[in-house]
Amino acid sequence: MLSAAGKSAAVSPGGGEKMTNYELMFIIESTLEDSVRDQTIDTVKGIIAENGEITKADVWGMRKLAYPIRKKNEGYYVIVEFKANSDFPKELDRRLKISDNVIRHLIVNKDEK
Secondary structure, three states: OEEEOOOOOEEEOOOEEEEEEEEEEEEEEEEOHHHHHHOOOHHHHHHHHHEEEEEEEEEEEEEEEEEEEEEEEEEEEEEEEEEOOOOOOEEEEEEEEOOOOOOEEEEEOOOOO
């Protein structure tokens, strides 16, 4: 399917609404055990997979933060690229804000210029 700009656009499996490309970057609390950290990553990926399609997942690992967050200087970075309907990022944002394990997150619409 082609959009007005001539770019190809994915259509959601249920048909109808166009799926948009997004990128999620989230930082997990550095003091968590590996099993809890992996479970948090799997949970976020599961939320995305239920409502969209993951195109790429990249774990950057432990990095120094640019500034302290919750009195921590390090965090575990994860980047996930996905396609979803335009209303899903709002729900994902809400669920990530609730999570105690995720200290920061950012969702970017990669299709917007």
